[in-house]
Structures are given as C-alpha cells and as structure tokens.
Amino acid sequence: MPVLTSPDIANKFKEKWLAVFPEDQAAGFDAAPLDDSLTSLHWLQNFSILSADPERPSHGCAGPGCPSSQQLLFLKRLGFPRAGTESPSSPPAGDTASAGMPLHPGSPVTSGSDSSTSAGPRFSACAHPASGFPHIPVQASPPAEVDYKTNPKVKPPYSYASLICMAMQASKQPKVTLSTIYNWITENFCYYRHAEPSWQNSIRHNLSLNKCFKKVPRQKDEPGKGGFWQIDPQYADMFVNGIFKRRRMSANHYSGGSGATQRQNKLVQGYHSVQNTCPYLGGKQKHLPSKNIKAIRSTVSPLLAMEANKADFLKGDFDLASVFDDVLSGNCSTFEDLDINTALSSLGCEMEVHGRQHAAGVARWCGDALAQSQHLGQHQSYGYLDLSAASAECPVGMGELHAPQQLHHPLQRHPHLDQDQLLQGQQHLQHFDEAAALFPEQPGEAGLQPWDEIKDEAIPMSLDQGFGLYEGFFTEMQPWERAETYL
DNA sequence: GTGTGTTTATTTCCGT
DNA sequence: ACGGAAATAAACACAC
Numbered sequence: 001m002p003v004l005t006s007p008d009i010a011n012k013f014k015e016k017w018l019a020v021f022p023e024d025q026a027a028g029f030d031a032a033p034l035d036d037s038l039t040s041l042h043w044l045q046n047f048s049i050l051s052a053d054p055e056r057p058s059h060g061c062a063g064p065g066c067p068s069s070q071q072l073l074f075l076k077r078l079g080f081p082r083a084g085t086e087s088p089s090s091p092p093a094g095d096t097a098s099a100g101m102p103l104h105p106g107s108p109v110t111s112g113s114d115s116s117t118s119a120g121p122r123f124s125a126c127a128h129p130a131s132g133f134p135h136i137p138v139q140a141s142p143p144a145e146v147d148y149k150t151n152p153k154v155k156p157p158y159s160y161a162s163l164i165c166m167a168m169q170a171s172k173q174p175k176v177t178l179s180t181i182y183n184w185i186t187e188n189f190c191y192y193r194h195a196e197p198s199w200q201n202s203i204r205h206n207l208s209l210n211k212c213f214k215k216v217p218r219q220k221d222e223p224g225k226g227g228f229w230q231i232d233p234q235y236a237d238m239f240v241n242g243i244f245k246r247r248r249m250s251a252n253h254y255s256g257g258s259g260a261t262q263r264q265n266k267l268v269q270g271y272h273s274v275q276n277t278c279p280y281l282g283g284k285q286k287h288l289p290s291k292n293i294k295a296i297r298s299t300v301s302p303l304l305a306m307e308a309n310k311a312d313f314l315k316g317d318f319d320l321a322s323v324f325d326d327v328l329s330g331n332c333s334t335f336e337d338l339d340i341n342t343a344l345s346s347l348g349c350e351m352e353v354h355g356r357q358h359a360a361g362v363a364r365w366c367g368d369a370l371a372q373s374q375h376l377g378q379h380q381s382y383g384y385l386d387l388s389a390a391s392a393e394c395p396v397g398m399g400e401l402h403a404p405q406q407l408h409h410p411l412q413r414h415p416h417l418d419q420d421q422l423l424q425g426q427q428h429l430q431h432f433d434e435a436a437a438l439f440p441e442q443p444g445e446a447g448l449q450p451w452d453e454i455k456d457e458a459i460p461m462s463l464d465q466g467f468g469l470y471e472g473f474f475t476e477m478q479p480w481e482r483a484e485t486y487l
Numbered sequence: 488g489t490g491t492g493t494t495t496a497t498t499t500c501c502g503t
Numbered sequence: 504a505c506g507g508a509a510a511t512a513a514a515c516a517c518a519c
Binding site: 159160161198199200201206223224225226475 | 508509510511512513518519
C-alpha cells in the first residue's frame with residue numbers, strides 16, 4: 001500500500017536514505033525496496049514507546065502497534081531513542097504500571113549513558129512477522145535494573161510531570177482525579193509509598209504550574225472533591241498572528257545525537273519529562289511576550305525557520321518536517337494541528353484549528369474532501385478546521401479552484417481569492433495532502449462522514465500513542481529534521 | 488478537618 | 504558564573 005502520494009518523493013527519499021545508509025541496501029532495502037509498511041508510516045500511528053520495547057516478546061509485538069525491525073531501524077535512523085535501543089529498568093512487565101508507562105525506565109544511576117555507550121547488542125524480540133528481515137541488533141539494557149514497584153529505596157528518575165502523565169496514560173481515561181494520580185504513583189512506585197507526603201504537594205504544584213496539564217472542573221452534579229486533570233490537548237497560543245508558535249523546547253533537543261544531556265538521560269530516554277514539550281512556564285496564564293517569540297524560536301528548533309520562510313512556505317516550499325514537528329511536538333495526539341493556518345491566514349482567511357473537543361457542527365474535517373479520496377483508497381488528512389470562522393472572513397462560495405487530485409479542498413470555497421492566492425493555497429494544500437498522506441487513515445467505515453471521525457474512538461492515534469510518540473521523538477533530537485533531509 | 492488548587496520562594500542540579 | 508529546569512517547602516484559599 002504505497003502511501004506516499006508522489007512516487008517521486010518516495011524514490012527521492014529512498015535515494016537519499018541509501019546514500020546516507022548504504023548498508024541498508026544490503027540489509028534489505030534492495031530486496032524489498034521501500035517496504036510499504038515503512039514508507040506508508042501507517043504503522044507509525046500505532047507505534048508507541050511500549051511497542052518499541054526490545055524486551056517485549058515477539059508474540060506480543062506482532063500487532064499493528066509493533067514496528068517491524070526495518071521500521072525500528074527507520075526510527076532509529078531518525079533518532080528515535082527507544083527504537084530498539086536502550087532499555088533502562090523498570091516496573092516489571094505485567095504490572096499495572098506497564099499500562100501507560102515505559103516498561104524500562106531509566107534508573108538514576110544507569111541511564112546516564114546513552115545508547116552509544118550501552119552494553120553490547122542483543123537482538124530485538126520484536127519483529128514484524130512479515131518483514132522478512134532478521135532481527136536487528138539493539139542495545140542491551142543497563143546491567144542494573146531497578147524494580148521501582150517494590151524497591152522503596154530508589155527514587156524513580158521521573159519528573160513529577162512524567163509521573164503525572166504516566167498515571168494519566170495508565171488510567172485510560174480522558175481525565176483523572178488527583179487522587180487517581182496519587183494512587184497510581186503509590187501503587188507503582190514503592191518509593192512514594194514510603195516517602196513523606198510532600199511529594200503530593202509537588203504533584204499538585206506541578207499540575208497547577210505545568211502548562212501541559214489542564215484542569216477540568218467537576219460538574220455540579222458530580223460528587224467528589226476537586227476537579228479532573230488531563231493533558232492539555234491543545235494550546236490556545238499555538239498560533240500568534242498566524243504564525244505557529246511552537247512550545248518552548250530545550251535547546252538540547254536540537255543538539256544532535258550526542259547532545260542528549262545527562263539530565264535528559266537521567267530522566268529516561270523515551271519517556272523524558274513532558275516539560276520539554278510542554279513548557280513549565282511558571283504559570284499557565286503566562287504567555288510569552290511576542291517580542292521574545294523570535295528569540296525563542298531561534299533556540300527552539302531549526303524547523304522554526306518556518307516563520308522566516310513564510311514566503312517560501314506560501315510559494316509551495318512547504319516544510320514537511322515542520323508539519324511533523326507541529327503535529328508531533330505539542331500536545332496533539334491527532335494530526336489536528338497541521339499548520340494550515342499560516343498559509344490560509346495569508347489568504348485573508350483564518351481558520352481555527354481546534355482540539356477534538358471542539359463543538360461539533362461548527363467545524364469540518366479539514367480534509368473533508370480528502371475523505372472522498374479515502375473512499376478511493378487514497379488518503380486522508382487529520383484535523384479539522386473551523387470553516388465557520390473562515391467563511392466569516394472569507395465569505396465565499398464554491399470556487400473554480402481545481403484542487404489537487406480533483407479534491408474539493410476548503411479553498412474551493414473561496415472564489416474571491418485572486419489567482420496567486422489560489423495558487424498559493426493550492427500549493428499549500430497539495431503539500432498538505434502529501435503530508436497527510438504519510439499518515440493514512442485507518443480503514444474507516446464506508447460512508448463515514450469526516451465529521452464523525454472526530455469522535456475519540458475514531459482518532460487514529462490516541463492521546464496515549466501520540467504522547468508516547470512525540471515524547472520519544474523529541475527526547476533526543478529532531479528526527480523529522482533528519483527525516484526531511486531525505487526528502 | 489481534610490483534600491484540593493494556587494502561588495511564591497528557595498534550593499539543587501546541570502549545561503553553557 | 505550564570506541561567507534554566509526541576510524539586511522542595513510553605514502559605515493561603517476554597518470546597519466538601
């Protein structure tokens with residue numbers, strides 16, 4: 001199922017990839033050129049840091065959430081730290097903590113070394129049944145493993161934010177109470193069972209202060225104390241003047257493979273604290289002064305050159321990597337935050353990209369027409385746009401714009417745009433399509449309305465998955481920055 | 488009273 | 504030395 005819409009892109013990717021990693025030619029790329037399961041990245045949707053765990057038995061790893069060895073290699077190439085590499089220690093497999101937390105978190109002592117310095121290789125037990133490739137060697141876990149569930153003496157190397165996130169993930173609920181978080185932590189980390197209760201204060205402090213976490217007030221008819229907490233699915237300040245403002249990230253994330261800091265390693269490769277992507281700004285209401293945006297962006301990501309490259313962006317020099325970065329970096333677990341706003345705002349339109357909680361009926365699936373192509377076995381984008389907002393500012397009807405691939409893009413509703421604007425929009429959306437094509441929809445019901453897919457159950461990548469994904473991806477470096485070099 | 492939530496201040500660790 | 508991130512401690516307010 002080739003999903004890269006453009007064969008040229010796929011071939012180009014392959015060429016550059018092999019130029020950099022010629023060993024892959026012999027390793028199977030030649031025999032199985034661009035494994036569909038790899039190029040489609042479909043599996044990536046279901047990939048989680050859990051499924052990447054090299055110690056998981058293969059029989060538990062053959063599902064859609066388990067990348068093949070080739071895929072693991074791909075992730076590894078991209079800098080995904082847990083793609084078959086180190087596997088620090090852990091709560092034991094099978095304990096309740098394993099649901100929503102890494103099985104092998106790093107220990108304070110042993111996780112300081114990165115994968116390059118880890119012990120000798122071993123073979124991944126996780127291989128795609130159809131990959132046809134031998135198991136790839138992966139790094140062994142540090143010699144000393146700590147069972148945090150039973151060892152009361154060793155403080156888990158996780159930041160409080162990480163603990164909170166783990167608890168939230170493990171709960172499988174969209175929102176959790178403070179006591180749920182407490183319970184999960186004490187249940188899974190013996191240290192906190194015996195520690196002074198001050199850590200609970202820290203948890204509360206973190207919840208309040210960390211922008212990552214969002215409080216959901218308890219309904220009046222809901223009994224109990226306090227509200228609920230969830231990982232904030234969206235950031236209202238993602239767009240400033242039409243420019244996507246990424247959340248602040250540690251510069252360490254962009255310092256390359258060897259730049260992973262000791263602290264980061266200490267805080268667990270692959271499950272590093274959310275603060276790096278979810279800023280700990282000392283106040284949820286605080287917004288970064290606009291005058292600092294540029295400076296911040298300059299330290300945040302090379303991909304943020306997007307702002308400076310806005311003109312190029314609109315000319316069609318779409319930064320695919322930035323799309324991935326956008327999608328995978330922040331809170332968005334779905335692909336709802338694809339940065340179409342920038343381009344559209346330049347067209348005099350504004351579209352609000354909403355979280356999945358946005359009231360139904362107002363928004364439309366941004367790829368609403370792309371859904372049509374889905375029925376043709378093609379692709380679909382994720383996310384949805386508030387076209388009511390757009391239409392308010394761009395009161396237009398169906399235009400004559402011929403969107404790529406005969407699709408009816410939202411832009412088609414804007415016939416008053418001049419040719420240049422339409423062309424720009426076309427180009428943008430074409431790239432948007434291509435980007436979206438890298439994340440194909442899971443098979444959906446025939447006739448399913450795009451809007452219907454906004455339901456949580458239909459979100460192709462769960463919050464958990466997304467969280468695990470972006471956390472892993474941004475732990476050590478900017479894999480998509482590397483990825484784009486192959487395009 | 489207890490649990491929850493917010494805020495401020497301080498300390499520690501670490502990278503630059 | 505400096506700054507950032509995180510941890511820690513504490514005070515306070517509020518709801519149940």
